[in-house]
Amino acid sequence: MQHLTHHSFPRAILHVDGDAFFASCEVAKNPALRGKPVVTGKERGIASSMSYEAKARGVTRAMRLSEIRKICPDVIILPSDYETYSLYSQRMYEIVRRYTNDIEEYSIDECFADLTGMRRPNNMSYEEMAMKIKHDLDTELGMTFSVGLSVNKVTAKIGSKWKKPSGLTIIHGYNLHLYLSKWPIGKIWGIGPNTEMYLKKQGITTSLDFATKSPEWVRAHLSKPFQEIHAELNGRFIYPLTLGVKHDYASISKTRTFTPSSTDSSFIFSQLSKNIENACIKLRRHHLFTKRFTFFLKTQDFRYHALELKLLQEVCVPEKIVATVREVWNTIYRAGIQYRATGVTLMELSHENVSTIDMFGHHELIDRVQKIHEAVDLVDAKYGKHSVFLGSSFRAMTDAAHRGSRGEQTERRAHLFRGETKRRRIGIPLLGTVK
């Protein structure tokens, strides 16, 4: 009796990657920008995406806008417009979905598609499908995409990165090794700087060097994710596609760097308070509650001093979190140390408020505070974000000396307040003191 071997014949996995996606969306939205150096990220003061014309002039990611203007005086710098980008993103998914329903919406500018078994229904070869998808995307969205077609996600990713922009690279299992021999180990999806350095020390420089190591060697030297990458580089299909729309958050975090750095306890606390408030705004927008959080202070030399704390009850408002941080503040904050950023991460997110604890009327109080925040969210929706904020965040919202990297935006809003509208910013010290 013979073994029934799973003759898992090759899959056809497509990876689609928008070229300079944010900048390209801006150009698609406003064709007058076509052919010009376009950069997005104005609100952050650094480039987050740049058109190929801007790249040709030497603009790179995270470059300061002041420097960009220096090397490229005719650059067009735009604030990020995520509403537009996600609209184009949805259209990208929809176009790919014409050819298969098995789509992973991997990120705003990328998706995977499993074309396996779709030759008959589409009456096309896999190669034709890849070409047609790219053609549809390019012509209908007014920007270019780079596409890779191969036998799994890791190799499809190599395909889409092989030629950029506007590339279409098909990597069959039988000539995978030709691509791997020319693909540096550090460019593999999932291999970062750390592992790259480690593998190089082991004499591995190309993807092929790595792929041809024995599974035993890989098991002995590397952790699970790298064993899986190794298997995919050998043409196996390991990583399934996560189908359907993106699931809920596992965590929500907010962090902000301030320049110059500071040693001022109350200022740093207010920065953290502001981050907590913003994280809670996002929490409520997604109708979530948190039961646990970590916060950190980042020192001038990039060390993190962090603490993880558990709440007695799920919350979606910042008061209890801020009060908890205040209680332990002196175990983390050290006088005389220069801090450059604070941050908070909310975890154990859930949809319902399942708490049963209701001692000393805590529940009622929290409910009341929650109602205030519902009203505040409405005010914010009407008059703009942060029209109302916690008293404990006051300094972070007003200190001109310590404007964060969002300084330009703050300035612009402050101007609005003085100018055509009568909007007032209201600090609510009371909320900050709820215990």
Add this chain to the structure above:
DNA sequence: TCTGGGGTCCTAGGACCC
């Protein structure tokens, strides 16, 4: 890349229990 911001997953080690 002298370093912005928002995420996910994995692992090692300690605590605790049987």
Add this chain to the structure above:
DNA sequence: TCTGGGGTCCTAGGACCC
């Protein structure tokens, strides 16, 4: 009181991605 071994849960932190 000392001992071995094993399982589970939790936490800190590493590594990576866009």
